[in-house]
Amino acid sequence: xxxxxxxxxxxxxxxxxxxxxxxxxxxxxxxxxxxxxxxxxxxxxxxxxxxxxxxxxxxxxxxxxxxxxxxxxxxxxxxxxxxxxxxxxxxxxxxxxxxxxxxxxxxxxxxxxxxxxxxxxxxxxxxxxxxxxxxxxxxxxxxxxxxxxxxxxxxxxxxxxxxxxxxxxxxxxxxxxxxxxxxxxxxxxxxxxxxxxxxxxxxxxxxxxxxxxxxxxxxxxxxx
Numbered sequence: 001x002x003x004x005x006x007x008x009x010x011x012x013x014x015x016x017x018x019x020x021x022x023x024x025x026x027x028x029x030x031x032x033x034x035x036x037x038x039x040x041x042x043x044x045x046x047x048x049x050x051x052x053x054x055x056x057x058x059x060x061x062x063x064x065x066x067x068x069x070x071x072x073x074x075x076x077x078x079x080x081x082x083x084x085x086x087x088x089x090x091x092x093x094x095x096x097x098x099x100x101x102x103x104x105x106x107x108x109x110x111x112x113x114x115x116x117x118x119x120x121x122x123x124x125x126x127x128x129x130x131x132x133x134x135x136x137x138x139x140x141x142x143x144x145x146x147x148x149x150x151x152x153x154x155x156x157x158x159x160x161x162x163x164x165x166x167x168x169x170x171x172x173x174x175x176x177x178x179x180x181x182x183x184x185x186x187x188x189x190x191x192x193x194x195x196x197x198x199x200x201x202x203x204x205x206x207x208x209x210x211x212x213x214x215x216x217x218x219x220x221x222x223x224x
Contacts, residue, residue, distance in 0.1 A: 053193040088112040
């Protein structure tokens with residue numbers, strides 16, 4: 001499974017060089033560098049052979065934001081009547097359980113949903129928990145519209161009551177509001193696969209850039 005391989009390669013590598021003498025000879029330094037590079041290469045090759053998740057398309061009315069894999073901005077964008085909707089996603093790990101299988105499967109997500117209308121400088125922002133079979137709203141607030149980088153500015157005004165303290169009828173109405181716009185558990189398969197791909201690319205890039213840095217020739221200090 002992708003998630004397990006990523007965890008093994010990217011997180012659970014235990015450092016082998018914890019007791020290193022303060023000063024190493026150039027030969028010893030080269031040996032250490034060689035071991036690091038060999039380990040990085042081995043894990044890079046392991047990750048590169050992983051089978052990607054099935055290629056799927058996001059549900060209507062959403063499409064993928066170009067360049068989203070290489071940025072931290074919205075992943076999906078869509079429209080509903082005269083509204084523009086953007087969706088950003090991040091994974092939610094159960095770090096308390098200590099269950100290794102929790103990292104093997106991305107089955108809990110956070111999504112940020114921004115809904116904006118023409119000729120307004122505000123957007124309705126929903127923070128939701130997304131699961132394979134359900135979606136739950138955590139908060140609702142009115143914010144400044146996304147800036148040019150694709151991010152919504154942090155709120156500087158009152159953002160509304162605690163969602164769980166709202167009247168049940170209001171909460172049901174808000175669920176119906178986003179459900180009508182296609183914000184529901186049907187988004188989960190695509191966003192789950194998208195995160196796997198993003199994490200895989202990030203890990204591949206990490207191994208490569210660290211290897212290039214370690215392999216960069218060291219310049220000898222000028223003799224005085």
